[in-house]
Amino acid sequence: MGSIDVNTISLRARTIAIIGAGPSGLVAAKYLRAEKAFDRIVLFEQRNRSGGIWNYTKDQRDEDLFTIPQTDPRGKNQDPTWLPSQRTKDGEKTGDRKEPSFLSPIYDRLETNIPRGLMGFQDLDWPQDAQLFPKHSTVLKYIQDYGADVQDLIHYETQVLNVSPSDDAISGRWNVLTRDLRSNARWNVLTRDLRSNARKEECYDAVIVANGHFIVPYLPEIAGIEAWNARHPGLISHAKYYRAPEDFTGKKVVVVGNSASGSDISTQIAQFSQRPLLWSSKSSSMFNVSASPVKRELPPIAKFLVETRGVEFEDETVEEGIDAVVFATGYFYSLPFLEGVRPGVIGDGGRVQYTYQHLFYAPRPTLSFLALPQRVIPFPIAEAQSAVLARVYAGRLNLPPLHDMQRWERNVIEEMGDGRDFHLLPFSKDGNYINELSHWAMSAEPREGLVNEGKGKIPPVWGAWEFWCRENFPKIRAAFGALGEKRFTVRTLEEVGFIYSDAMKARAKQEGKLI
Template sequence: MATTSASNIKFNHVQNIAVIGAGPSGLAALKYLSAENKFKRIVAFEQRSAPGGLWNYTAEDTDDGSFAVPKTRPTKDDLEKPIWQGGDKGRNPQFLSPVYDLLETNIPKQLMRFSDLEMPEESQLFPKHPTIKDYLARYAEDVNHLVQFDTQVLDVRLLDSRVDQDGLKEQWSVKTKGVVTGEEKEEVFDAVVVANGHFFVPFIPDAPGIKEWHQEHPGSITHSKFYRNPEAFKDKKVIVVGNSASGIDIGTQVATQCKLPLVNSIKSSSYLSPGPTPSFKREVPAIKQLDPSTRTAIFEDGSSESSIDSIIFCTGYFYSLPFLSTVSPPLVTDGTRVRHTYQHTFFAPHPTLSFIVLNQRIIPFPTSEVQSAAIARAYAGRLELPPYAQMRAWEEHTLAVNGEGNDFHTLAFPRDADYINAMHDWAMSAQEEGGAARGKTPPRWGEWHYWCRERFPEIKKAFAERGKAREQVKTLEELGFSFERWKEEKVVEAQSLL
């Protein structure tokens, strides 16, 4: 391990950089790396045929090989597999997206944007997925030439790691495969940025009876990844497991078609669903046992529901990095987090490997920008990393605060906003060469961003309550949320205390 020195880690050897993925995070990485005007070659490998990542909606809900009942940990064989429409390999392959027909963002457009490109003024406040796809296509216009589309990364492994008087020098082998051509290629890079997301391998928890249920009632158990529309559940008795963003949204949609009440199995209340439980929903605890003979679900409090037709697991995804399975120490074990990271971004043992948006419960686009800014400045030799021992201490502290499991990368408000500003400040502390500013300036949040971020669950609820008319709502003020009025009320309140 070349990073065991007590000195700060410098990067002065990085000339060729591979970016894995051209979704929102990969596109941000390309922009910030390019703005350094330092590197000889920057290339992104994207397995889809267009930018945007999972925002490239696929109508197919076919199992792409990632579905298993139960699915309790990732494996090194979890590489995404293309779906060939109609089984005809002469047509374009698609990679299954978790985006569903009626998906709208759960983040208002004023927050869910990159700092240098506004969302369309005419789009609804919480945009539909085609709007996001078009937005990302526009954002990608000036970096598309850096992307090799229809190219899947099969394997990334470390070839060399050493430290000389100029800093850390590492080399990585990146093996790729043409999705259409099948041609394999191996190239060497000085740094690798992983921006492929973590919404591929679905988590389906184990419970007594679940395997037998799946065998006796095939097709009755599914995951939000494969959900497309509520009509598939018409007149069925349905359990939705989970109450995060997808669980709430999918449950609300399914309730328009299924037998009521919709049964919602949850472990705890959700910050995304303020207020009382909707009348169409019966909330129950986690599933304790399933009886396939009577199609009965028994819950942790001893209650039960019988004659269940469908169970939709909105239980999230594992972190899965099968193309990094040879890297040591291991990055992924049980799939609940990515290990050995610093600031959720740099792989501390070999920091020429980095990651973008491993975090959850965040606003992803600005987070990808501030992380990309730090990565770009570091690899350009303008920003040093602390010694390995200090990076390891950061991980130990984060484990002590967040815990070992799924919460390690979770940044619940206001920690997500504070993280954006801390990463911005770190990136902007980079040394300038020749007295001239260089690079791209990442976003920094102000009072308005904090105000909006804190309230967006309430804003989303008010938006949803408009029903079909919500499509005409384009501003926060139309829902009664005014930052200026809030500021005025704060002033009045402060004066009353004097």
């Protein structure tokens, strides 16, 4: 598929497919429905409930997506593992029914690294008894409560196999091939509960990809790693497969990576492993606000030493007798159902190519992506993005010409590079991005019949408090974690010593920030 000038494509959509009923997909459905402009909105979700990766999976089963090293971004449409139902009715299990399960990176003791007041959706409050940094089970219920009013749009246990442009290039439409997972399940043959039409292809005016990017792990190629793994199998893993720190009791452990998961996982493991835990990273961590007596910070691993089960770091430090190496090195962007799209959206997996505003596929913008940015507060970003998408596809906003969208991408490459940093929006870029998109969305012409005097559903706009909280949340999180078991009773920022004062408000006004 060659590039087509955006002005020749009809962006006015009647039917829209959303891939993924995690938080971003649910947000998109709500903003699209609020436009009252679409004949059909469908969410395809391969799990049997909403919430995406926040659906915790206890097991650590092997995946054929993971090799050592893991440098290939090309994933696959995975088959589910069918597990006994966890749903109950009046306290009793619902018979022998099984459910499709896809491995989630959520681990046993995960708590958010973002305070709930900053993390949430603007039109749903968190439960008043939720701790300041909620547990993953609290987040899942919160997401599912948020999406309760769009459940009628969701096709569960339905996996998207392929998305390809329709023959009519000018229309910008897409053929979406799906499969009904339950009809494909082998165990279903035994219960004689088969349904026909396991695979189905339908055409949509627009497709929104909201399936996240926590599927295919990235594990870098380092000198000696393959031979080391062959000699000492099972000792190298990835944060996706981490579940509990007790698994590392008494072991000599290296954790590689210092973003949110690397910081949290290393802290948890260090309570049970040999001390100090060896924490390897390229740079200082925004989550490491003070030195830890149970962790030793080291530079990246230069090579693996097979004979001594050791590693040598870039500063020539050598550690031998290593029992476990956990790579918290992130994930590839991997979209196997888009492999036939040209120009290709996935190159080396470090980013999604040919995007405009981290959102639209510029060559054919009836394809779009939610929540590609990283180092961000994801829920409000998904809201701001969805507000723009809904208004564009409803015909209330226009996109710039293709050459302008391509210029935007070139400018980002010039600033951030053409690799894994492309979608990074560290503070304060993320807040500015939210506000820019929200203001763009609100510039749409009002339409009779819509809420808010015809303006439609209003996206979030960050003011001075949000910027202050975003800037300080690593320190807030550290203070929260330092409370140990007492943190479970903490509900407010003030309880951990962070108070947004009148002086801060006054300074924010002088700096021109919104209140």
